[in-house]
Amino acid sequence: MRTIVSALLAASFAFAASAAERPVELKRSPGLDRVEANCAACHSLDYIPMNSPFLNAAGWDAEVTKMINAFGAPIDQADAKIIADYLKSNY
Amino acid sequence: MITRRSLLKAAHAGALLTGSAPIWLRLSATEAEAQAATNLSPLLPEGTRASATLDALPGKKPLIKLSYRPPNYETPIEYFRTPITPNDAFFVRYHLSHIPEVEARTWKLAVGGEGANGQIALNFDDLKRMPAFEVVAVNQCSGNRRGLFNPHVPGVEWGYGAMGCARWRGARLKDVLDKVGVKKEAIEIVFDGADEPVVPKTPDFIKSIPVWKAMEETTLVAYEMNGQPLPHFNGFPARIVVSGWTGTYWVKHVTSIQAATKPERGFWMNPAYRIPIGKFPSVSRFTTQDTATTTPITEMMVNSLITTHADGAPVRAGATVNVGGIAWDGGYGIRVVEVSTDGGKTWTAASLGEDLGRFAFRSFSFPFKPSAKGKQTVMARATNRIGQSQTTDLIHNPAGYHHNVIHSVAFNVA
Numbered sequence: 434m435r436t437i438v439s440a441l442l443a444a445s446f447a448f449a450a451s452a453a454e455r456p457v458e459l460k461r462s463p464g465l466d467r468v469e470a471n472c473a474a475c476h477s478l479d480y481i482p483m484n485s486p487f488l489n490a491a492g493w494d495a496e497v498t499k500m501i502n503a504f505g506a507p508i509d510q511a512d513a514k515i516i517a518d519y520l521k522s523n524y
Numbered sequence: 525m526i527t528r529r530s531l532l533k534a535a536h537a538g539a540l541l542t543g544s545a546p547i548w549l550r551l552s553a554t555e556a557e558a559q560a561a562t563n564l565s566p567l568l569p570e571g572t573r574a575s576a577t578l579d580a581l582p583g584k585k586p587l588i589k590l591s592y593r594p595p596n597y598e599t600p601i602e603y604f605r606t607p608i609t610p611n612d613a614f615f616v617r618y619h620l621s622h623i624p625e626v627e628a629r630t631w632k633l634a635v636g637g638e639g640a641n642g643q644i645a646l647n648f649d650d651l652k653r654m655p656a657f658e659v660v661a662v663n664q665c666s667g668n669r670r671g672l673f674n675p676h677v678p679g680v681e682w683g684y685g686a687m688g689c690a691r692w693r694g695a696r697l698k699d700v701l702d703k704v705g706v707k708k709e710a711i712e713i714v715f716d717g718a719d720e721p722v723v724p725k726t727p728d729f730i731k732s733i734p735v736w737k738a739m740e741e742t743t744l745v746a747y748e749m750n751g752q753p754l755p756h757f758n759g760f761p762a763r764i765v766v767s768g769w770t771g772t773y774w775v776k777h778v779t780s781i782q783a784a785t786k787p788e789r790g791f792w793m794n795p796a797y798r799i800p801i802g803k804f805p806s807v808s809r810f811t812t813q814d815t816a817t818t819t820p821i822t823e824m825m826v827n828s829l830i831t832t833h834a835d836g837a838p839v840r841a842g843a844t845v846n847v848g849g850i851a852w853d854g855g856y857g858i859r860v861v862e863v864s865t866d867g868g869k870t871w872t873a874a875s876l877g878e879d880l881g882r883f884a885f886r887s888f889s890f891p892f893k894p895s896a897k898g899k900q901t902v903m904a905r906a907t908n909r910i911g912q913s914q915t916t917d918l919i920h921n922p923a924g925y926h927h928n929v930i931h932s933v934a935f936n937v938a
Contacts, residue, residue, distance in 0.1 A: 454592040457575070475621060475722040477592035485571030487676040496678060503791060505725020524571065 457482075464519030467512045475506060485524035493520040563601070563834050564588070565683050568671040572681040583755055585612045590680055594618035595757065598685035604831040604850050607877065607885040608660070609688035611750050616757040617665050617686060617771065619729050619792070622720040626777050628753075628761040633745070635700055637782030639710030644703055648761055651747060654695035659742045659767050661883035662689045662852045666770040666797060666821045670924035677924040684829055684931075689852070689885040692765045694746030698739045700781060706735065710783040711812045713738040715764050718777035727791035731773050732784065733766060734810050742767035742855075742883065745778065767883040768808065768823050768855030770925075772797050787812050796923075797821050803919060804926055805912055808854065823854025826914055827928040828861055828888070828906035835934045841897050847933070848874070848889035851906035857882035859911075863890040864903045868916070868930075871905065882909075894937040903932040 457478040459465055472478060488496065497517045500506040508516070564573050572590070579589040579597070587597035597616040603609055628648040636643025664687035671681030680686075701713065712732040719729060737743060744765040747754060754760040759776030766773040772792075787793070798818035799806075808823040828851035839845050851858045857879075862871035877887030894900045907913040914928045 455579075457592070475726070476594065479575050479589075479591050482571040482575040483569070483590055483681050484678050485569060487569055488678060492678065503795075504721075504727070505723055507723060507725070 460523040462519060462523050464515045467515045468519055471506065471508045471512055471516060472500075475500075475504070481520065481524055488520075488524070490521045493517055493524070496520070565672060567674070568683060569676050569681055572671055581616060581757055583612065584616070584757060585610075587613065587615065588683065588685060590682065594621045594623070596680045596682075597757075598682055599688055601684055601829070601831050601834070603688075604685075604829060604885070605848075607689055607850060607880055607887050608750060609690060609885075611690070611752055611755050611758070614688040614690065614749070614755065614758055615665070615686050617680070618719060618776075620719045620721045620726065622722060623757075624718050624720075624777070625756060626718050626761055631761050631779075633700075633762065633778060634780045634782075635704050637710075637714065637784055639707050639712075639783030639785045640701070641705035641707060646700070646703075648747070651695055651700075651745060651762060654699055656693055657696055657741070657744060658691055658693045659744065659765065659883060660689065660691045660880040661742065661765060661767040662687060662824065662885055663765075663771045663774055664688075664824050664852075666772050666925045667923065669927035669929075672927055672929070673918065673920065673924050675920075677922060679924055686771075689850075689880075690749045691751070692744055692746040693748035693751075694744040694762065694765065696741060697743045697745055697764070697781070698741070700745050701738065701783065704783075706783045707785070709785045710735050711786070712784045712788055714780075714782045714784050714788050715773075715775035715778055716780040716782075717759070717763075717775045718779050729775070729792055730788065730790045731775055731792055732788035732813075733769070733773050734812060735783070737766065737769070737808070737810075740767070745781070770821050770824055772821065793820065794818075797925075798923065799921055799925055803921060806854075807910065821925050824852065825926045825928040826853035826856075826858075826906050826908040826912045827851065828904045828914065829931050830902065830904050830933045832889075833902075833933050833935065837933065837935050839892070839894055839935045839937055841894055841937050844891050844893040846889050847892045847902050848887060849904060849931075850885040850887055851904075852883075852885050853906070853908040853912070855883045856908040856910045856912075858886040859907050859909045861886075861888040861904055861906045863892075864905070865892065865894070865900060867901065868903055874904070892935075894935065897937050899934050900937050901932050901934045903930050905930045 578586040580586045590596045599615045603613040633646040668686035714732040716730050746765045747762045763776045801819045810820040813820045829849045831849040851861045861874045864871045874888040874890040905914050914930045
């Protein structure tokens with residue numbers, strides 16, 4: 434147990450020192466797991482609340498499309514729809 | 525599956541067992557305090573106000589964190605009470621999340637391109653051996669104050685602090701280019717830096733400027749900022765300085781400088797960083813990049829900011845307080861900063877502070893003596909030496925650039 438705890442602590446400190454990044458808690462709602470699994474690969478999730486609550490449904494669709502078409506995010510169509518729906522209903 | 529998230533959760537649990545909180549929990553204890561201290565504008569999106577926090581990157585003071593990754597941190601207004609912005613408080617702006625720690629010892633700068641007569645690789649010592657020049661210049665993000673747009677536009681929702689002014693020292697870009705020789709057919713100089721995207725399909729951050737701008741004496745390959753090496757998050761070991769133009773061209777951790785005979789076609793030149801043609805009074809133009817409707821953003825618009833006081837600042841009726849701040853533009857220089865205490869009906873010239881050069885912040889101050897009790901607003905409006913003034917109404921544009929609406933501070937007179 435002690436070994437595991439030390440290893441995890443070491444990992445957490447290394448991460449904190451290198452990135453200074455803290456977890457961003459988004460609204461718990463269906464689709465959040467797809468948002469976390471896809472969006473957080475390239476950017477921290479604070480981009481989402483930062484850009485709220487002023488985007489309408491078309492605005493959020495445009496953001497998801499931009500991530501895929503302009504930035505090459507490897508998000509499949511099914512996930513893209515779930516992500517867009519999550520953003521529209523929560524932010 | 526071990527994800528970053530599950531690792532964080534596990535580490536958190538482990539830390540509780542041993543009784544020492546991980547670093548982000550210790551920081552979050554002061555979060556409420558931090559938010560109060562950031563004094564965020566009420567004009568920002570509600571979600572921005574809720575998620576922005578004061579947080580320190582390694583080597584930096586606590587700045588206003590808008591996004592962790594890529595890191596986008598703005599400078600609190602308090603640091604703009606002097607015309608030089610300290611390195612450890614200077615704003616941080618990245619588009620891509622992979623930001624390597626570049627070592628000066630191994631850093632190489634490739635100079636060449638099909639618009640050059642040859643190609644070379646310079647190391648850090650080569651660069652520092654070249655004749656050195658200094659310029660005091662404002663580096664301002666194109667989207668500074670985007671968060672104040674009404675209606676809001678998507679992007680990094682900056683308040684007032686995506687800018688700073690430093691004394692930059694380095695080799696002139698034209699001297700670097702002279703080492704290979706630029707052909708007369710060359711039209712643009714193209715920069716790439718060491719930062720990279722996470723997924724290979726994301727466009728790398730590559731920017732170009734016209735050859736004429738590259739040849740200006742105030743366009744540098746800088747390796748010092750305010751007498752110190754560049755901070756990591758401001759482009760160590762060397763970055764491009766394009767005095768007068770917005771920060772998008774000031775490529776950090778620069779690794780490649782190429783002369784091109786055709787316009788650079790990457791995403792970050794088009795469609796990114798574009799303004800509608802004819803919408804702003806830009807004198808400095810980048811015509812090889814023009815389309816029928818858009819043109820690259822170039823020089824900064826004339827602007828100013830009151831920095832001595834924030835909204836709600838208390839002042840006694842009959843007492844005199846010095847209200848001041850900074851003014852800047854795209855390199856023509858500030859002619860006058862005027863102040864109004866009657867909602868813009870009448871204007872009085874403020875005194876200007878030390879002139880650090882036409883590209884620098886120019887400080888101003890004004891003795892404000894309110895007579896009536898209640899709320900009283902002070903407005904500041906800068907005009908540059910070619911007669912351009914700040915706007916009363918926002919010039920709205922899709923990407924949220926060039927916000928130079930007159931700034932005001934509301935005092936509580938008691």
